[in-house]
Amino acid sequence: MDTPVNLLHLDRQGLQAYFEGIGEKPFRATQVLQWIHQHGVTDFAEMSNLSKVLRQKLQDTACVTPPKVLLQQTSVDGTSKWLLQLDSGNSIEMVYIPEDDRGTLCVSSQVGCAIDCSFCATAQQGFNRNLLAGEIVAQLWLAEHTLYKQGIRAGDNPDRAISNVVMMGMGEPLVNFNNVVSSMRTMMDDFAYGLSWRRITLSTSGIVPAIARLKEQCPVNLAVSLHAPNDELRDTLVPINKKYPLADLLAACRDYIEGKNRCKVTFEYVMIKDINDSPQHARQLVRILQGIPAKLNLIPFNPFPNTDYQRSTPEAIEQFRNILMNSGLMTVTRKTRGDDIDAACGQLAGQVQDRRKPRQFKNIPIQQEPLE
Numbered sequence: 022m023d024t025p026v027n028l029l030h031l032d033r034q035g036l037q038a039y040f041e042g043i044g045e046k047p048f049r050a051t052q053v054l055q056w057i058h059q060h061g062v063t064d065f066a067e068m069s070n071l072s073k074v075l076r077q078k079l080q081d082t083a084c085v086t087p088p089k090v091l092l093q094q095t096s097v098d099g100t101s102k103w104l105l106q107l108d109s110g111n112s113i114e115m116v117y118i119p120e121d122d123r124g125t126l127c128v129s130s131q132v133g134c135a136i137d138c139s140f141c142a143t144a145q146q147g148f149n150r151n152l153l154a155g156e157i158v159a160q161l162w163l164a165e166h167t168l169y170k171q172g173i174r175a176g177d178n179p180d181r182a183i184s185n186v187v188m189m190g191m192g193e194p195l196v197n198f199n200n201v202v203s204s205m206r207t208m209m210d211d212f213a214y215g216l217s218w219r220r221i222t223l224s225t226s227g228i229v230p231a232i233a234r235l236k237e238q239c240p241v242n243l244a245v246s247l248h249a250p251n252d253e254l255r256d257t258l259v260p261i262n263k264k265y266p267l268a269d270l271l272a273a274c275r276d277y278i279e280g281k282n283r284c285k286v287t288f289e290y291v292m293i294k295d296i297n298d299s300p301q302h303a304r305q306l307v308r309i310l311q312g313i314p315a316k317l318n319l320i321p322f323n324p325f326p327n328t329d330y331q332r333s334t335p336e337a338i339e340q341f342r343n344i345l346m347n348s349g350l351m352t353v354t355r356k357t358r359g360d361d362i363d364a365a366c367g368q369l370a371g372q373v374q375d376r377r378k379p380r381q382f383k384n385i386p387i388q389q390e391p392l393e
């Protein structure tokens with residue numbers, strides 16, 4: 022017998038094609054999307070608005086199978102982290118962060134990461150593969166339905182546990198472009214999670230050509246991992262900068278928000294002691310961001326085993342922030358959440374089998390749209 026098709030892996034377009042392929046009407050796609058994503062149903066027998074014959078056909082040829090949870094840890098501050106099993110020993114992590122007015126899920130887009138930022142735990146794992154669209158959506162499916170059943174709600178929203186998604190887990194989402202876009206379409210689909218683009222944030226290390234494609238195909242909020250105000254320093258922290266230097270990256274950011282009303286690019290800046298946290302760095306940052314509608318997110322460095330870096334002192338962070346604020350840049354210092362379960366930015370690890378670490382960035386396969 023053929024392996025069953027996992028319907029969790031298909032967005033609306035994919036489901037329509039699937040139903041057409043088995044001789045069914047395409048509107049079945051929206052019915053099944055609702056069952057799977059809105060009601061969390063995995064058993065076709067419960068999908069009561071499908072005919073008995075179709076339910077049986079699905080039972081014989083398809084499945085709705087989320088990844089297996091290897092571990093769920095909950096922090097004293099309510100943050101939850103999951104370790105999810107994928108194929109052949111690979112696993113990924115995702116994190117849920119509750120706040121007063123929202124519930125945010127931080128999802129992974131790749132097994133490991135090939136960008137190799139010197140201050141990031143995921144980088145130490147090496148890279149294995151891109152996640153499928155369904156493996157990205159399955160993280161939201163699993164977290165939403167598990168948390169909802171546990172009575173957790175996003176702020177005062179009675180209907181859901183997760184109100185916001187950030188593509189800020191393991192991996193570089195813009196290298197896995199097509200699958201990430203397909204997964205975000207399901208997150209935004211009214212028959213699935215119905216999240217507005219304002220509630221989805223994609224964070225990138227700066228894959229410049231893909232930023233313009235994102236604007237064309239799925240313009241969600243953009244966050245950029247800047248971490249340094251000049252090329253010399255950024256080359257050492259975020260080595261993809263050698264391929265896409267700051268001037269090109271900032272031009273791409275400007276273009277991204279052009280024509281988008283009241284919209285800003287978020288720039289993430291990890292605060293590493295004596296590396297990028299001096300007042301001179303702050304002033305240089307102000308200069309290079311001039312004219313770009315920007316929000317600054319300072320992230321105190323989160324340590325992990327075998328790193329030589331240290332977190333900036335609270336005084337250095339405060340001074341840095343004041344320089345940015347005084348120049349009119351909206352700046353927040355990100356609170357570190359889930360410290361006791363290693364759930365903070367840059368600490369997600371999972372297990373990466375058969376790691377492949379490209380030596381040069383020209384070898385990183387960036388998913389391309391087929392030429393039409």
Ligand code: SAH
Binds near residue numbers: 226
């Ligand atoms: N690859 C994407 C998605 C990762 S998002 C990107 O680079 O943007 C996670 C954010 O946490 C990024 O801004 C990343 O640079 C930052 N980060 C990585 N390691 C960190 C660490 N050890 N401490 C604090 N922030 C870190």
